[in-house]
Amino acid sequence: MSLNIPTLHKIAELKTENSSVKTFTFSAKEIAKESKPGQFVMVWDPGIDEIPISIAHASPDGELGLAIADVGDCSHSLHQKHMGDLIGLRGPYGTGFSINGDRICMVAGGYGAAPLRFAAEQAKELNKRVVVLEGAQSSVDLLYVNEFRDLGCDLRVATEDGSQGYKGLVTELLEELLASEEHLDLVLTCGPELMLKRVCELMRKEKIPTQVSVERIIKCSCGACGACDLGGYRVCKDGPVFDAEALESTEFGRWKREKSGKRIPINPNVSTGKEIEFLSTPPVRFTPEYEPLLKTEVCGIDFPNPIANAAGFGVSGMLLYQYAVAGAGSVVTKSIGLQEREGYPNPTFIEIAPQSYVNAMGLPNPGIKNFKLEIEDAKYADVPLILSIMGKSVEECSEVAKIARNYPIDMFEFDASCPHTEFAAVEHNPKLLTSIVKAIKEIVQPKPVAVKISPNVGDPAGLALTAQRAGADAITAINTVMARPVDKTLDIPLLGNPTGYGGKSGKNLTVGGKQIVFTLYEELKIPIIAVGGIFSAQDVIDYARNGARLFQVGSALVSEGLDVFSGMKKGLTEYLKVNGYKNIGELVGEAHRR
Ligand SMILES: Cc1cc2nc3c(=O)[nH]c(=O)nc-3n(C[C@H](O)[C@H](O)[C@H](O)COP(=O)(O)O)c2cc1C
Ligand code: FES
Known part of the structure; x- marks a missing residue:
C-alpha cells in the first residue's frame, strides 16, 4: 500500500439503494486492485470526519463501490454530496473473508449485505454455490437484492414486518435452512452484533466454520x-473479519466501546432490564522471564526487560496484556484524565513519509474511574504497569492521582507535553508543572513518577530540570513534535483536530530524540526513559549509549506489529553477548564516557 493518507477521488456515480443507503462509486485503481471482500476503506469527508466503510464491490479495472448508510453526522454529510464531488479515500484495511468449500451460506443483516455482495461476487467467480439469507426491518430496507440474484445466488429474504419474504428474523431463516439438512461448508456473516452472535451460536452447534x-x-x-x-x-488490523471461535474469548455480543474507550452495552438505547457486566473474559495469567542480559532496575522497580510500549498505543487493558505476552517488559497506559474524553474527529492518524506519522487523537480516554477495568485486565500480565496521567491543573491532576493510587499501578508518568491539545499548556508553564508534579508525588508516594516532555518547548533540558527539581523520579523523552499537515488540493488541514495541529512520531523522531536524550543525560541526575522513533535493536542501543535506561516503542507497532518486542530483545541480546556485556545497564551513558 502507498502512504497511509487520504487521497482525493471524484464520486463517479451515486445510486440510492433503499431508505437509508446510497452506493458511491469511484475510480480508485490503487485501492480496488488490492481489495478483498470483508476489508474496509476510510472515507474522508473533508473538514467533517472520516469513517470506515466496507467494500461492496471492487473490480480489476479500478471501480470501487461503497454502500454508505445515513446513520451519523459524517455519513449524513456524505449523503448530501453529488457526482464529481471530491472525497478522500484510503485503504484497503484489515482482514478479508477466506472463501473455502463448495456450498457457502451468507447471512446479512441491514447494510451488512454490502461486504457480502463483494464476497458473493468472488465466490461466484470461483464457481461456488451460494445461498444468501438477507434480513431487514422492512422491504424498503433490503440492500443489493437484485445484485445477489443477478450473480446467481439463491437469495432468501426475511423482513421483520413481513413486507417481503419470510416474516421474522433472518436467523430464523437460517434455522430453517439448517433444519432442511442442506450441507453447508462455510458461513459468512455481517450485520447487527446480536444477530451475529446468534449466527455464531447456531453454527457452533452445527460445527460449521x-x-x-x-x-x-x-x-x-x-x-x-x-x-x-x-x-x-x-x-482494524486483526479484523474486521474473525473466525467465530476467536471471538468466543472476547466480549463480542456483550459490550463494546465508546469513542473514549468507555465500555457500553451493544445496544445502548435498548434496556434489557438486567445489569450488564462489563468484564473481559479472563486470559491466562502471564509471568514474564527476567532475562539476565536485559533485566533492569529503575526507580526501585524490577523490569524483566527494558522495552515497553509508548503511552497512547492502546486504551484497553487487554491490548496491554497482549504487549506483555509479545515481550514488552512493562506496559504504559493511554494518558488518562479525570473526565471521559472522546478525542478529535478523524482523520486522527496519517503517514506523511514511510514510517513517519502525524496524529491528533485528542487524548481520548474513558476517565480514571472507568479505567479501573482496563488496569485489572492489564494486570493479568505480571509486568510493571505504568499509568500515564494528564490534567491541566493541580486540582485535576490531584483528583486523578487520588483515585489511581488505589489501583495496582507500579509507576506513574505525567504527560506534560501532548502538543495538539489544551493540555500542552503545562509544559509551557514551569510553575504549573512544578506544582502538579509535587502534588502527584505527594499523593502517590512511595510510587515513582516520571514526567514526559517534548521538544516543542524551546529548551527541553530546562523543562526536564524543572521536573527534576519538583521531585520527578525519571524523565520520559520525547513526546510527539508539532505539525500541521495540509491537503494541497483543498488547502485545508488533513487532521480532524479543529486547529489542524497534530504531533509527529516514528522515523521523524529517531535522530532528534537520540540527541535530546544525549543532552538530558549530561544535565540530569534522574533516569531517562527514551521514546521517539525506536524501530530496531540498534535504536535501543543508540538511546542506551546516549543515556536512557528504559525504552518505549510506539509507531513501530504500526509498521512492525507486536513482533517488534521479541525482535528487539533478540537483537539486543545478540549485541550484548557478542560485545561481552553482562547486562544492558553497562551500555547506559557509554557515549559520554568515550
Ligand atoms: C496514536 C498516538 C497516540 C498517542 N497518545 C499519547 C498519550 O496518550 N500520551 C502520551 O504521553 N503520549 C502519547 N503519544 C506519544 C507517544 O507516546 C510517543 O511519545 C511518540 O509517538 C513518539 O514515539 P514513537 O516515535 O515510537 O511513536 C501518542 C502517539 C501516537 C502516535
Ligand atoms: S482504530 Fe484500530 S488501532 Fe486505531
Missing part, C-alpha cells in the same frame, strides 16, 4: 491507537 465481520469504533485504522479493541484484538 463461520467467519464474522465485526464493527467497532475506528480511529487510526492501522493498529496504532487501540480504539477498535475487541478483547485484545484490534478490529
Whole structure:
C-alpha cells in the first residue's frame, strides 16, 4: 500500500439503494486492485470526519463501490454530496473473508449485505454455490437484492414486518435452512452484533466454520491507537473479519466501546432490564522471564526487560496484556484524565513519509474511574504497569492521582507535553508543572513518577530540570513534535483536530530524540526513559549509549506489529553477548564516557 493518507477521488456515480443507503462509486485503481471482500476503506469527508466503510464491490479495472448508510453526522454529510464531488479515500484495511468449500451460506443483516455482495461476487467467480439469507426491518430496507440474484445466488429474504419474504428474523431463516439438512461448508456473516452472535451460536452447534465481520469504533485504522479493541484484538488490523471461535474469548455480543474507550452495552438505547457486566473474559495469567542480559532496575522497580510500549498505543487493558505476552517488559497506559474524553474527529492518524506519522487523537480516554477495568485486565500480565496521567491543573491532576493510587499501578508518568491539545499548556508553564508534579508525588508516594516532555518547548533540558527539581523520579523523552499537515488540493488541514495541529512520531523522531536524550543525560541526575522513533535493536542501543535506561516503542507497532518486542530483545541480546556485556545497564551513558 502507498502512504497511509487520504487521497482525493471524484464520486463517479451515486445510486440510492433503499431508505437509508446510497452506493458511491469511484475510480480508485490503487485501492480496488488490492481489495478483498470483508476489508474496509476510510472515507474522508473533508473538514467533517472520516469513517470506515466496507467494500461492496471492487473490480480489476479500478471501480470501487461503497454502500454508505445515513446513520451519523459524517455519513449524513456524505449523503448530501453529488457526482464529481471530491472525497478522500484510503485503504484497503484489515482482514478479508477466506472463501473455502463448495456450498457457502451468507447471512446479512441491514447494510451488512454490502461486504457480502463483494464476497458473493468472488465466490461466484470461483464457481461456488451460494445461498444468501438477507434480513431487514422492512422491504424498503433490503440492500443489493437484485445484485445477489443477478450473480446467481439463491437469495432468501426475511423482513421483520413481513413486507417481503419470510416474516421474522433472518436467523430464523437460517434455522430453517439448517433444519432442511442442506450441507453447508462455510458461513459468512455481517450485520447487527446480536444477530451475529446468534449466527455464531447456531453454527457452533452445527460445527460449521463461520467467519464474522465485526464493527467497532475506528480511529487510526492501522493498529496504532487501540480504539477498535475487541478483547485484545484490534478490529482494524486483526479484523474486521474473525473466525467465530476467536471471538468466543472476547466480549463480542456483550459490550463494546465508546469513542473514549468507555465500555457500553451493544445496544445502548435498548434496556434489557438486567445489569450488564462489563468484564473481559479472563486470559491466562502471564509471568514474564527476567532475562539476565536485559533485566533492569529503575526507580526501585524490577523490569524483566527494558522495552515497553509508548503511552497512547492502546486504551484497553487487554491490548496491554497482549504487549506483555509479545515481550514488552512493562506496559504504559493511554494518558488518562479525570473526565471521559472522546478525542478529535478523524482523520486522527496519517503517514506523511514511510514510517513517519502525524496524529491528533485528542487524548481520548474513558476517565480514571472507568479505567479501573482496563488496569485489572492489564494486570493479568505480571509486568510493571505504568499509568500515564494528564490534567491541566493541580486540582485535576490531584483528583486523578487520588483515585489511581488505589489501583495496582507500579509507576506513574505525567504527560506534560501532548502538543495538539489544551493540555500542552503545562509544559509551557514551569510553575504549573512544578506544582502538579509535587502534588502527584505527594499523593502517590512511595510510587515513582516520571514526567514526559517534548521538544516543542524551546529548551527541553530546562523543562526536564524543572521536573527534576519538583521531585520527578525519571524523565520520559520525547513526546510527539508539532505539525500541521495540509491537503494541497483543498488547502485545508488533513487532521480532524479543529486547529489542524497534530504531533509527529516514528522515523521523524529517531535522530532528534537520540540527541535530546544525549543532552538530558549530561544535565540530569534522574533516569531517562527514551521514546521517539525506536524501530530496531540498534535504536535501543543508540538511546542506551546516549543515556536512557528504559525504552518505549510506539509507531513501530504500526509498521512492525507486536513482533517488534521479541525482535528487539533478540537483537539486543545478540549485541550484548557478542560485545561481552553482562547486562544492558553497562551500555547506559557509554557515549559520554568515550
Ligand atoms: C496514536 C498516538 C497516540 C498517542 N497518545 C499519547 C498519550 O496518550 N500520551 C502520551 O504521553 N503520549 C502519547 N503519544 C506519544 C507517544 O507516546 C510517543 O511519545 C511518540 O509517538 C513518539 O514515539 P514513537 O516515535 O515510537 O511513536 C501518542 C502517539 C501516537 C502516535
Ligand atoms: S482504530 Fe484500530 S488501532 Fe486505531
